[in-house]
Amino acid sequence: MDNILDRIRDTFGSLWKHEQRADLLQVGVEQRHVLPLLTWLKEHTPYIQLTHLSAVDWIEDGEFQLSYLLTDPVGRRSLMVAARIPREEATADSVHTLWPHAVTSEQEINEMFGIHFPGSPRQGTPFILEGWDDIPPMRRDFDTVEYMDRHHPSRPGREHTDPRAYIGRVVGEKGFLHD
Amino acid sequence: MAKTNLPVLPPEGSRPHAPLGEGCFLGETERQQPLALREALATIKNWFRANSLWVMAYGTGCGAIELRPLTTARFDMERFGMAMRPTPRQSNVLIVSGYLATKSLKRVIRSYEQMPSPKWVVGLGSCTINGGMYWDSYNTINRLDLYLPVDTYIAGCMPRPEALIEGFKGLMDDIKAGRANGWNHYLENMDWYKDNQKRLITDWDLPDYNW
Numbered sequence: 001m002d003n004i005l006d007r008i009r010d011t012f013g014s015l016w017k018h019e020q021r022a023d024l025l026q027v028g029v030e031q032r033h034v035l036p037l038l039t040w041l042k043e044h045t046p047y048i049q050l051t052h053l054s055a056v057d058w059i060e061d062g063e064f065q066l067s068y069l070l071t072d073p074v075g076r077r078s079l080m081v082a083a084r085i086p087r088e089e090a091t092a093d094s095v096h097t098l099w100p101h102a103v104t105s106e107q108e109i110n111e112m113f114g115i116h117f118p119g120s121p122r123q124g125t126p127f128i129l130e131g132w133d134d135i136p137p138m139r140r141d142f143d144t145v146e147y148m149d150r151h152h153p154s155r156p157g158r159e160h161t162d163p164r165a166y167i168g169r170v171v172g173e174k175g176f177l178h179d
Numbered sequence: 180m181a182k183t184n185l186p187v188l189p190p191e192g193s194r195p196h197a198p199l200g201e202g203c204f205l206g207e208t209e210r211q212q213p214l215a216l217r218e219a220l221a222t223i224k225n226w227f228r229a230n231s232l233w234v235m236a237y238g239t240g241c242g243a244i245e246l247r248p249l250t251t252a253r254f255d256m257e258r259f260g261m262a263m264r265p266t267p268r269q270s271n272v273l274i275v276s277g278y279l280a281t282k283s284l285k286r287v288i289r290s291y292e293q294m295p296s297p298k299w300v301v302g303l304g305s306c307t308i309n310g311g312m313y314w315d316s317y318n319t320i321n322r323l324d325l326y327l328p329v330d331t332y333i334a335g336c337m338p339r340p341e342a343l344i345e346g347f348k349g350l351m352d353d354i355k356a357g358r359a360n361g362w363n364h365y366l367e368n369m370d371w372y373k374d375n376q377k378r379l380i381t382d383w384d385l386p387d388y389n390w
Contacts, residue, residue, distance in 0.1 A: 130282050131382030137317050144317045152321040155309040
């Protein structure tokens with residue numbers, strides 16, 4: 001099982017691989033290979049448990065990354081499978097047929113990033129937000145400060161100190177940061 | 180601030196919790212007494228109220244962690260006649276402890292309105308004052324006093340139990356002096372408060388007032 005990355009490369013043609021730690025491997029594949037790969041991992045390798053399903057917004061590349069973290073509960077090690085999907089009209093395969101609890105993660109990603117998982121139950125149903133009427137808040141083009149100015153007015157007189165400028169000023173005056 | 184003319188009326192046959200404009204909240208029979216006696220009665224009542232603050236056991240944010248040592252052996256708020264109560268119907272102090280999510284705000288409003296008057300709101304921590312470290316979070320409010328009448332703010336991130344005791348002592352002094360009238364302010368400026376609340380809570384599905 002130590003050559004799991006090689007086996008994935010030979011079978012599914014992985015795009016990149018990375019050994020973060022001895023017990024944490026990462027591999028990137030094309031989106032169309034995700035469902036077969038995850039099925040194969042669950043059926044034929046010790047990586048049987050889906051621990052995390054999360055999304056990353058690579059707005060510069062115009063892509064979302066979906067990260068599936070699988071765990072081998074006996075061997076105490078993990079394997080992250082990452083796949084990128086286009087940011088426009090983002091759609092990905094649902095994995096709730098493999099792990100039923102993925103429904104919740106997919107519902108949350110649907111709400112927070114606007115990625116659609118066709119066939120997954122509870123898509124479009126509010127998970128955390130109530131009455132949200134803006135673009136999904138975890139997208140990086142969501143301007144949270146501008147949103148706050150519109151919805152949550154600041155108390156007059158509040159001062160904001162930019163940490164970088166403040167530390168630079170302190171260091172400039174004292175020549176060192178701490179007494 | 181634009182005012183909406185929403186009629187906020189109690190259900191048929193019931194009365195609001197408190198007569199408007201009455202800082203000391205006397206009963207029907209007491210209000211017919213001579214002025215000196217009314218003042219004496221109000222002073223006595225307010226002394227009792229200040230020394231029997233019943234706090235609703237509800238924590239909205241991380242500041243609630245400082246309420247545990249306050250209730251237990253080391254700081255023991257029972258010394259001041261304060262106790263935790265499980266429901267809003269038995270409480271007269273609402274502590275908004277730390278950051279308040281927009282989603283929680285709806286529940287807090289509902290709980291506050293269900294509390295019997297006289298009642299007081301304590302804003303605990305920087306988050307209730309100006310948003311604190313969550314000032315740019317899309318999900319938390321920045322100013323509690325736009326939505327609920329706050330009687331006492333306790334600054335800090337987060338304030339230690341000593342600061343809380345100090346804040347509650349200030350609240351008790353205000354109550355004894357008849358100054359802590361946020362609950363009347365809420366009733367008198369209901370339109371303004373409801374306007375602010377409904378502007379933030381877009382899927383408003385509460386009654387206009389939770390009697």
